[in-house]
Amino acid sequence: MSGEDDNPRNQSRAELDELQLRIDATRGKHQQPAGKPPSSAWALGMRYGSEFFGGVLVGGVLGYVLDVFAGISPFGLIIGTMLGFAAGTLNVVRAAREISSESDGDKA
Numbered sequence: 001m002s003g004e005d006d007n008p009r010n011q012s013r014a015e016l017d018e019l020q021l022r023i024d025a026t027r028g029k030h031q032q033p034a035g036k037p038p039s040s041a042w043a044l045g046m047r048y049g050s051e052f053f054g055g056v057l058v059g060g061v062l063g064y065v066l067d068v069f070a071g072i073s074p075f076g077l078i079i080g081t082m083l084g085f086a087a088g089t090l091n092v093v094r095a096a097r098e099i100s101s102e103s104d105g106d107k108a
Contacts, residue, residue: 044099051095052088059084 063080067073 039099047095048092051091055086055088055091056081056084059087 059080059082060077061080063077063083066076066080070076
């Protein structure tokens, strides 16, 4: 009498198969590239913290060395720490821009 296409089960199965193909295509668009895993918030925080702490530490050590050799204590340490603070802040800003540009490049 009627063909297999009129059977509601076959139509339902065909619709499900089509829906599954659309879901798979959409998932493929939103997945991360295989080359680079996404950065976690913990990893980013550790990177920013180490960039800042490294700048302050290096500035403080250089200021202390200047104090010892130039005999201008405590001004070398104070100035070195302030310069280290500025360098650490600049390092964090650079790292944030780098991360931001990488994530913007992935979206394009």
